[in-house]
Amino acid sequence: MEWETVIGLEVHVQLSTHSKLFSGSATKFGAAPNTQANIYDLALPGTLPVLNKAALAMAVRFGVAIGAEISKRSVFDRKNYFYPDLPKGYQVSQLDYPIVGKGSLTVALEDGTEKVIGITRAHMEEDAGKSLHQEFPGMSGIDLNRAGTPLLEIVSEPDIRSAKEAVAYLKKLHAIIRYLDISDGNMAQGSMRCDANVSIRPVGTTEFGNRAEIKNINSFRFVEKAINYEIQRQQGVIEDGGRVVQETRLYDADKNETRSMRSKEVANDYRYFPEPDLLPIVIDDAFIDSIRAELPELPDAKKARFCREYGLSEYDAGVLVSTREMADYYEVVAKQSGDTKLAANWVTVELQGLLNKNNWEINDSPIQADRLATLISRIQDNTISGKLAKTVFETMIEDSAGVDAIIKEKGLQQVTDAGAIEKLVDEVIANNQAQVAQYRAGKEKVFGFFVGQAMKASKGKANPAQLNQLLKEKLK
Amino acid sequence: MIDKTVAELSVALAAGDISSVELTQAYLDRIARYNDDLNAFITVCEESALDQAKAADLARANGDTSPLLGIPLAHKDIFCTKGITTTCGSRMLQNFVSPYDATVVERFSAAGTVMLGKTNMDEFAMGSSNETSFFGPVRNPWDLSRVPGGSSGGSAAAVAADLCAMATGTDTGGSIRQPAAFCGITGFKPSYGRVSRWGMIAFASSLDQAGSLSKSAEDAALMMNVMAGLDSKDSTSVDTEAVDYSATLNDSLEGLRIGIPKQHFAEGLSAEVESAIRTALLEYEKLGAKVKEISLPNNHLSVSAYYVVAPAEASANLSRYDGVRYGYRCENPVDLEDMYKRTRSEGFGDEVKRRIMVGTYALSAGFYDAYYRKAQKIRRLVKNDFTNAFKEVDVVIGPTSPHTAFELGANSDPVAMYLEDIYTIAVNLAGLPAISIPAGSANGLPIGMHIVAGDFEEAKLLNVAHQFQRQTDWHLSKPTTLGMGA
Structure with missing residues (x-):
C-alpha cells in the first residue's frame, strides 16, 4: 500500500527579552544555576506575575509578520501539573484565547515549487526550569534560571507531508524569527525546540491516522531523521497488522529511534483555568499598527x-x-x-x-x-x-x-603591460614550433595549449583577454 | 490609653501625651499577659516593635507628623514580613521566613507604624471560626468559650481585646467582616483591586482582598489612606485617583438611599440579630436616610458558586507547597511522588485538603463546564444583582452574620460552616467594598451590621459607617474579660 504522511509541528521559540515573562529576572543563557531566579520565579508565597510588555510586542510582531489574526483580547491560563522544576505547580500559558490566531508560512520545496503551510495559532507561555540528575548522585538538583523565560509556541496545521517539508517549514520559521529579532533561534541551546505530530494514512484517504507526538527534537537534521524513522515505524506497525497508538514518543539521536514515553508521564489532566493573577491582555489597532510599521x-x-x-x-x-x-x-x-x-x-x-x-x-x-x-x-x-x-x-x-x-x-597583480605580454607570447611561439605548425594547419584546438603555456609562464598573472588577443594575432 | 482609637492615639502622640515606646510597651505587656488566653498572636515581635517605636518617636522629634506615626498594629500572618516567620496558620509554612515585605506591610512601615506581631488565622484563610489554624483556635474576648470568627480571627480578637490599636486582615468570603461582627469591632473590606495583593499569601486570587480591623470607621479610613493605591507589582491592582478616605467621613447622610435585601432578612436569620439591625436602621432614618426593600434574587446561589471558584483557584495557588524549595517537607521520602504526597498530607490540615480536592475536582476534564464555568456565570448574575440594586440605592445594609459568635467546636459540619458567610460572600464575588460595624448585642455578644457600596465607593461607605458611630456607641462597648471593663 502507498502511504501518505501527515505532520503538524509545535515549535517553542524562546523570545529574546532581557527579562522573564512575568518577573524582572535576567534570561541570559549559561549563568550559574539559580542566579537568575527571583522570588516570583521561586514561587514564594504572595508573589504575583506582571506581564513583560516586550514579550507581548514580540509575539504580536511574529503574528503580524506571518499575516495572522492578532487577538485584541487574549487570556493567560494556568496549566496545572506537579514537577520539581515547575515551581508554582502550574505553568502560565494561553489555552482558549491565544495572542496570535490563524496565519500561514510559504515554504520553497526542493523541486522548486512553493507550498503554503497553515499556522493554527501562536501563544505566549513561560518555560520551566531544569532538573539536574547527573550532578547529584541519589538526588536531583533544580536550576530555575530558565523558569519563567518567555516562549512563543507556534502550532502548525497538519499540512506537512514529508520530513523534508517539515525541515523547510522549520528553516523558514527560523529565518523569520531571526529576521524579526524576536529570538536567537539557537536550537542547540534550546531557544527553538520542536515537537512533531506524525501520522500516516493510505494515499487518497482524508481521515487522519493515529498520531505520535515526538518531543523536543533539537536540530533540523534530527527533525528529518526522527520523522523518517517514525514514518517507517508506523508503516511497519500497520503492515504487520497492528495499530498505531496515539502517544508521546521521545527521539533518541544516539540510536536514531523514537521510543514511547511511559504513559504515566503523559496521562495528565492539566485542569486549565484562566489565570486570576493577570487581567486579560487587551490591545488596540494603534498598538498592532505601530508594530506593523516597524517590521523589517x-x-x-x-x-x-x-x-x-x-x-x-x-x-x-x-x-x-x-x-x-x-x-x-x-x-x-x-x-x-x-x-x-x-x-x-x-x-x-x-x-x-x-x-x-x-x-x-x-x-x-x-x-x-x-x-x-x-x-x-x-x-x-x-x-x-x-x-x-x-x-x-x-x-x-x-x-x-x-x-x-x-x-x-x-605580487599577484595582473600583468596588463602589452609589451610584457607580447614577450611572453613570442617566447611561447618560439619554443613550440610543432604546435604552431599544427595550429596554422587548421587545428584550432591547439590554441588552448598556447594560452595555458603563456599563463603558466606569467604565473597566472597575465590578463587573459590581452593574452588571447595577442596570441591570435601572432599565430595568424 | 490602649483602649483608645487610632484617631485618638494619633492626637495623643502628636501632643506628646504619650510616646510610641510607652504605647508599644503597654500593648506588649498586654499581649504577654493575655495572649495565652486568646491565642491571637502566632508571633510577637517585641524587640523590633520597640526599635520601631523608638524610631517613630525620633522621627516625630524631627518633625514627622504622619497620622499613623508610632501607632502599634498587628498584621494577619498571611502578609509576608521580611525576616519574620510568615505561617499563614499552616504547618506547611511553620518555619517559612519571608525574604520580602508585602506591599501592605511596606506601606504601613513607611507610614511609621509599629508592628507588634503576626496574628493567628484559619489555615490559608480557609475557615469561618479560626479553628482550622495549625496553631490552635483563637478565642473570642467577649466569651472565651466562643470562636472569634474567621479567618482573620486573631486580628479581630487582638483589636477587640486591646492587644493592638489596629490590625490588618484579608477577606475572601467574609474573613474580615464576620470576625469583626463576632468580636464587636469595625471590619472593612475594600473593593477588589483597591489594595495590593503583593506579598499577601493567596487563597483565591480573584476574591482575596486586604482590609482593616479597627475600633472605628474613622480608624478604617486612616488605615485605608495608607494601604490603598495602585501597585505595579500586582497586575490586578486598580489605577484610580488617590482618595482621602477621611475627608468625607462627616458628609451628611440626608437623602441617603439604603437598600434592605429581603433575602438577607429571611429564614436562617436569628431574631435578635434581625431586631438589632432593624433598630440600627432607625438611626439612619434619623440621619435623613431613606430605607427601602430591595431584592438580590441570585444571592442564594452565591455560596455554591463561591465554593467552586474559591477552591478551584486555591487548588492551583497551593500547588507550590510541594516540599521542594521551602516550607514543610516530610521526613525521608523514598521518591518524588512519596515526597509530594506525604509533604502535602502532613503539611496541610483537613479543611485545606478538603478544598484542594473540591477545587481539583471542579477543574477536572469533563467537569469544568458543569462547575467552574457555571460558577463564573453565577458570579456575573450576582454582580448584576448589585449593579441593579445600586441603580435604586446608594448602599445595601443587612446583617453581617445570621447569629452571634458560636461556641468552639459547635460547628463541625463543613457545609454548615460554609453557610456562615451567606451574607458576605456575594460581595466578594462582585468585588465590592463592604464593612461590618457593631450595631447591637445579644446575651453579651456583639452583633455586626453589614454595609455594602458600589465599586470603589469606599469613601461613601466609610462616611455611612462613621455617621452611625457618631450617633451610637456600640463600637465603644468592650468585653469584660481579660481585665477590661473593670
Missing part, C-alpha cells in the same frame, strides 16, 4: 527585491536571504563592489564554503563584507584575475591586512 523586510520580500534589483537568479537570491545577516552582508558587498552578480557568486560559493567548512555563522567570518567588496573590485578593474582572487581570499582568512596590501605583497 522579510525573507520573501527581500528575495523578490534581490531578483529584481540585483538581477539575481531565484536560487541565488533564495540562498542569500536565508538569514538576515547573510542578506545584509551580501548587500554591502554588492553595493561597494558594484558587481551584483559577481558579489552573489562570491558570497554563495566562496564565502559560504568557508563558513560551512569551519561551522561559522556569517558574523564569525574573518572576511568582512567591505574586504570582500574590495577583492571583487580588484577583479573588475583587472588588478587580479578571478583565479588569483581565490588565492587572495585564502590569504585574507588568516591575514587581516587590506586586500591591496596582500595583492602587492604576494
